Amino acid sequence: MDQRASEQLARLWTESQPVVASFVLSVIPDFHQAEDVLQQVAVVLVREFDRFDASKPFLPWALGIARNLALKSRRDVARHSKLLFSDVVLDQVQSAFEENDDTLLAMRKLLRHCLGQQPQKVLELLQWRYAHDLKPNEAAQRMGITSGAVRAMLHRAREALRKCIRRNAQVVVEWK
């Protein structure tokens, strides 16, 4: 791959990576496994980029590769767990990510603003969950409360963020 193609791919990947990462996570709700798959996706994209038809959008191509690798990883790692989606629903999930609509962009822009409105205790809990990748039962052990309580706290925190983003999303769309 020449330098120009490398730069083109870097740009396309930078734009698409958040969406592809989310799509993989929807199939594999485990950060580490999903991030491993994400890196495999990037490797395949590098290897196969010569075959990419530049006249077509990049994101669907990347999502297609991500889908195959995510499903393969699921088969390898979690043979006995049932995939949440049927093929039809998975198609719909993939299509929804392909659209990469304004709401997703709004989330990215507004998340930090909305996080700034959360109490410190909530932020700490989110750090436990997302930075340290503690599942609710693990966080419950650390915090000395029940797993159900952690689940409820996490849910309330995310609901608050979702409401905040919804409330402010119109502003971001106007910025576009």
Added chain:
Amino acid sequence: MEVNTSQLIDDYLDGALDESGAERLRAWMEADPKHVRLFVRHVYLHRQLREWSLAENVGKCLEVGELREESVLAVSPDERRPARRGSWSYGAVACALLGAVAGSWVTWQIAAQRPVAERGGMVAPPAGAAPYVATLVSVTNCRWDQARSTAALASGSSVRSGESLHLLEGVAEMSCALQNGGMASLQLEGPLAMTLSSHGMPSLLYGQLTGSFTCDYDEFTLDTPLGRVVVSGDASLGIIAAAHKVDLHVFSGTATLELWATGVRGGSNQLTAAGGTSLNVHIDTEGNVSVNHGESQESGFMTPAALTASRLPISDEYVATILDAKPVAYWRFERDVDGLMRNEMSDRFHCRMNGNAVRWHPGQDGGSVEFGTTGGPGYLISDDTLDILTDSYTVELWAKPSYFHHGTLFSLLQWHAPQSPIGSHRMVLEICGPISGLTSPFRTTDFHPGRLRFIHECRTRFDVDCFSPDPYSVRHWQHFVAVKALSQMHLYLNGRLVDSKEATGPLPSGLRVLMGQLLPVSPQIEDEVTSRLYSGELDEVAVYDRALADDEIRHHVKLVRPNIKATEEQVIGDPR
């Protein structure tokens, strides 16, 4: 129902969904495509929270850098996050995001080629060798990846076996004491990852470092993805490591690279480089190893010689030309008068030095101002305010960044204490950092690694910014110009117009000049106080209340870099 399904989605993403919940969620999603879209938004938020939390962890490290704490970071020996690459090769910076991931795959291929006993990264030390004692002695403006570096920070502690350093940006110095009195000083330049094996042997996963060694009775070894670098005696060298290649530049002394793979075409797997020479070893995805020999390039590394090699010969003619162009302010940094950098054009807009990290730097070609001489804040600020910059203005300066990092060179801000300076910027000229491997949607510069950035605020809630398409150089003097001309803004790099944007709206009055970092120290701000610290030098900074013409800018560059050809579109600074 929606609240319940929202909880179900959260449970699914938290790995806490039981089978009956899964059935309910499955049925709900199959019932209506709109539900799928809602599910997608939940997942997207989940992922964004992950990125935010990792970025927050990194941000906390800034405070450590501000305090200049000696720091030790550790990571699990079971380091399963694949290595990401850094590179001083400017063209490669843009590709690092992909290369990082591709490189990890290559790493696994290489690992498979190592002898079984050596797999897992735990390589036995040479016979008779003792473990190193490594200490992180200084950190300058470092952003650390705490998510990957799991140990707590400990001021003055040693870096222990099994621990690792994941440096996203900045420079850290590590000292290694050897058993027989030998010493190694390693200067780590982010982005970089290094571990210490169970035997205390340093292993560079990716990134670049500069080392100076005094090993009269010792042998210093350092592992790279492709082989082990061995140094004995006195030596000075630079190493750039990625998963698929290693560059070894020997500036003085001798070093050997012992390849993990068998030698090229059956030859020896021990490659020796003497002072002034370099080795470039590359392995492709098929496992084929190629070796190139060349001259060492010290300018690519942070050695004292490299930092002083680039010259900025400012002639009287250049100064006269700038004065004739009638800038509003012109700081030449020829002398330090009680910490004041004088404006040559009038008795206003003199800039005060604040913080320990800024100093006046006398040199062979006259003075300059140097930032980042220590960790923590260091900047120049004017007490007077500029009131005459409106629709058109120009900021022209020469800069020599010490390394790739996110630093603010020059800004105009509408600020007076005790108000918070956050949000008071009206114009910013800055350099972007390297790809750190941890991008954040809130740091737009992450998507322009190694680029020059000019921001002009043309609306109350929206900035317009220009980026250079090519990276700036490090350790070389370069000419940066930011021009605002009525409805356009232009960015010039070494006399070449590199980006233009539409930007309507005048600057307000009452602007203060700030150089060297994004925000002045203020009681109103906390951890942001030292963000975007510039490390490097500035010289010949001029501000005009008009838009300089293209040929004027080129002429200014030619006065300092006369080897530029009239027809040459791209003006190159110092040759490498």
